[in-house]
Amino acid sequence: MTSVQPPQTTEPSGPTEPSEGTTAAQVVRRRWRSARYVVLTVLALLILVVILAALRPTVQPQYLDPESPGQSGTRALAQILGDRGVGVEVTRNASAAVSRMAGNTDATLVVVRSERLTEDDLEILSRARGDVLLVEPRQRVLDRLAPGVRLAARIPGQHAAPGCELTAATMAGEIDFNLSYTYLAPASAVRCYPTEALPRLVRLPVEGHTVTVLGSGLPLTNEHLAEDGNAALGMNLAGERSSVVWLIPDLPPAGGDQEKSLGELIPAGVKLAILQLVVALALVALWRSRRLGPVVVEPLPVVVRSAETVEGRARLYRAQHARDRAADALRAGARERLVPLLGLPRSSAQDPAFAQEVVAALAARAPWDATAIGLALYGPAPADDAELVRLTDFLDDLERQVRQS
Amino acid sequence: MALTGRLGLLAALTAIVLIFVPSWWALLAVEGVLLALVIIDLALAGNVRSLRLHRAGDTNVRLGETAKVSLTLENLGRRRVRASVRDAWPPSAAAAPRSVDLAIPAGERRRLDMTLTPTRRGDRVAATVTVRSMGPLGLAARQLSRPAPWTVRVLPAFPSRRHLPAKLARLRELTGQHVALIRGQGTEFDSLREYVDGDDVRSIDWRATARRADVVVRTWRPERDRRIYLVLDTGRTAAGRVGDIPRLDCSMDAALLLGALASRAGDRVDLLAYDRRVRARVEGTSRTDLLTAMVQAMAPLEPELIESDAAGMVSTLMARVRQRCLIVLLTELNTAAIEEGLLPLLPQLTSRHLLMIAAVSDPRVSEMATSRGDLAAVYDAAAAERARAERQRLTAELRKYGVEVVDAAPDDIAPALADAYLALKAAGRL
Structure with a gap:
């Protein structure tokens, strides 16, 4: 045969391996070899799913909700406050809370689940008058509503003594905070329930009213309210005024915060890294596209079968x-x-x-x-x-x- | 210049730096460093231009066998050259290995052995030698293609040479050199020798017997020093494939066997390859060089996709050959081509020479003629019968002009042609 055949690449199989499986072990080995990538990919996906499921936030939706009778709700606290003549108004929206506060000079604003607040909400809240109780606030919220207080750590629970002069704390006595944030507070602030000098409860005056920061909401929940001095602490912190505006914000609507494009959301470093990866890809393309020498051309003979006619x-x-x-x-x-x-x-x-x-x-x-x-x-x-x-x-x-x- | 995968990997890894230092200046700095590394690597890579290339090895190889060609790279530069070297050959040369990694210290030389197993007859010319000289960091390389000329001529396989001993034995029988008590056949007087039992009494030379006391017989031998002109038709009909090889290759095989046999038999053999002009010619070579010369002349021949010019071929032959000779035309019994081209010119040729036409028949046609079963097979058989009938008619017509026709399948054509030649020789018709 004089026609030219393209260079053939053969499967890199072992020389001793027959083309047809003769033993069960060989069949298994061959099947494994052909299917291993699929199997490994599926396995990797499963592991990823398990990890993602484990990382799912465990905070329940009704956590610290005064209308929820569930274990993590705070309906018990709200009812006790109501029985004591402290009206609890529940709002799920920052501007509504501020307008309620504006209409009621003697009220405490309790802000829970503050991680749901948008920048705009915080802006609105910072204009609110009256005392504020922040439950489990993060740094972003602290910056706007309790300037000077910094988030320090999150430490597991142990019984903590009041360690301060604050009436609400001294009356409540020792409290089991479970998992709680601790804070760094300025010297002017009242610092209670400290562990290693980091307080869990901070009260400080801000622009003529007081802002109280509580590192854990667990003592206020239905489940734990009856323990230790939890109920006393909750009632004294929230029920200092004649009424309570309890703000538990709804999840902000998706994209409702600011009209940000995907590009604005990606950090600059990642963008540059992607750019660099594109450069790397171009370099790899240049590497692969550079042939080792030119393509050799060759005139081929015609292939005509004699019996064709x-x-x-x-x-x-x-x-x-x-x-x-x-x-x-x-x-x-x-x-x-x-x-x-x-x-x-x-x-x-x-x-x-x-x-x-x-x-x-x-x-x-x-x-x-x-x-x-x-x-x-x-x-x-x-x-x-x-x-x-x-x-x-x-x-x-x-x-x-x-x-x- | 060429880049490496290592550079791409490095560039990808630097992306991590940019995540932690998100600034355009950092990006610029990273690219700058990469560029600088590439330039340094290129500057430190061994010089390709200072390599000198030498070749050695086989220049001829039979089709189907493996040739060895070596390429020696001599480093005349001052730096060590660490390189991938590719010795590029046309695809049908089936050269291996594809590329080789070599390290050549300054002033030394390294040899690269290539094996070529060509898949096709003809001249295989080395294309280029490409050297990719890596830098010390392995990020970039200098690359250059340079010629290192070498040609390997792929000769016809001549598979029918296995028939040669049998045919030579037959030839020896004819010439009387065979170890058997048979009289040498032929028409030319050879010598006188004493009678031995079993000799044909008709060959007793009574005159010589009368002069001596013994009975003396004449021995005969076939004619020697006859001229045989082999003509290969390289026109379009030679391109058709019978089985899997072109008809031309079958014809060459037959011509080689006949040439080898005839030169041993003491005849002078010439070769002409013709379609519309002379493609190859072997004339007047000595007996010992004949086969080599024929094989060398045949190696680069390719069938041309044009109609052969029978008139041109006949006039070329008539101009070259004065004395009577045996012209063996290796062509195809194609009705249109023969009837329009060769038939009208036959009297010219046959009046002075003996013409033998050797044609390779297609086994596929025979296979079709016996196909049965369904309608398609029957129509196949009918078409094959028709083709066979045409071939037979043409053969009969040619025989009427006194032309010897050898028509055989690809595997049989070479021995059949040799037999036909031996028969002519035995009959003293050359």
Whole structure:
């Protein structure tokens, strides 16, 4: 063969490995080899799902909600406050809370779940008058509502003593805060329940009113309210004034904060890193695209099969149903082979004048009568395709009989 | 110049730096460092231009066998060259290995051995040698392609040479050199020798017997020093493939066997390859060089996709050959080509020379002629019968002009042609 074959790459399989598995171990090994990437990918995805599920925030939606009777709600505290004549108004929106506070000069604003507050909400809240109790505030909230206080750490629970002069704390006594934030507060602030000098409860005056920061909301929940001095602490902190505006903000609507595009949300460093990765990709592309030397070209010989014309003619016969021509060719071929066997001159094969003689000689050596043989060798063109196939078979039989006789 | 994957990896890793130092200046600095590293690497890479390339190895290889060609790289520069070297050959040369990593210290040389297993007959010319010289950091490389000329001629495989011993044995029988008590056949007087039992009594030379006390017989030998002109038709019909090889390659194989046999038989053999002009010619070579010369002349021949010019071929032959000779035309029995081209010119040729036409028949046609079963097969058979009938008619017509026709399948054509030649020789018709 003189045609050029492209360079073939073979599977990098071991030389001793047969192409078909012979033992179960080999079959298993082969299946593992072919499926390992799929299996590993699925396994990696499963691990990722488990990790993501473990990392899911465990804070329940009704946490510190004064309308919720659930274990993490604060309905008990709200009802006790109500019984004591301190009305609790629940709002779920910062501007509503501020307007309530504006209408009611003697009220405490309790802000829970403050991580849900947007920058705009904090701006509105910072204009509110009256005392504020912040439960589990983060640094962002502290910056706006309790300037000077800094988030220090989050420490697991242990019983903590008041350690300060604040009435609410001294009355409540020791409290189990569970998991709680601790804060760094300025010297002017009252600092209570400290662990290693970091207080869990901070009260400081801000612009003529007091802001109280409580590091854990757990003592206020329905579940824990009855323990230790939790109820006292809650009531004294929240119920100092004649009414309470309890702000538990709803989740801000998606994108409702500021119309930020995805690009603005991505940190600048990540953007630059992505740019650098694009550069790296371009470099890799340059590396892969640089060939080791030019492509070698070569004129190839034509590939023409010699039998193509014959095959083409066969298809033309078939397309045109040229039974007459096909039958002629087959009969001529058969006669050509039969005549020498009969001892007749070769020239008589294609000569119609010898037809009688040929048929008679054949009839003497084959088990068919002269009419049938004459019809097969010199007869009219077959009427349909089936007859053509039958004629071919008959000619074959005839030839075989004559050869054997 | 070429970059490496290591540079891409390094660039990707520096992206981490940018996450922690998010500034455009940092980006600029990172790119600057990368660029500087690349420039340093390029500057320190071994000089490709100072490499000198030397070649050695095979210049001829039979089709199907493996040639060895070595490339020696001599480093005349002052720095060590650490490089990937690719010796590029055309695809049909099937050169291996594709590329080799070499380290050539200054002033030393390294040899790269290539093996070529060509898949096709003809001349294979080495394309280029490409050297990619890596820098010490492995981040960038200098790359240069340089010529290192070398040609490997791929000769015809000549698979029918296995028939040669048998045919030579037949030839020895004819010439009487065979170890058998048979009279050398032929028509040319050879010598006189003493009668031994079993000699044909008709060959007793009574005159010589009368002069001596012993009975003396004449021995005969076939004619020697006859001229045989092999003509390869390289026109379009030679391009058709029978089985998986071009008809031309079958013809070459047959021509080689006949040439080898005839030169041993003491005949002078010439070769002409012709389509519309002379493609190759071997004339007047000595007996010992004949096969080499023929093989070398045949190696680069490719079939041309044009109709052969029979008139041109006949006139070329007539101009070159004065004395009577055997012209062996290796072509295809194509009705149109022969009837329109060669037939009208046959009297010219046959009046002075003996013409033998050797044609390779396609086994596929025979296979089709016996196909049975469904309608498509029957039509195939009909078309094949028709083609066969045409071929037979053409053969008969050519024989009427006194032309010897050898028509055989690809595997049989070489021995069949040799047999036909031996038959002519035995009959003293050369």
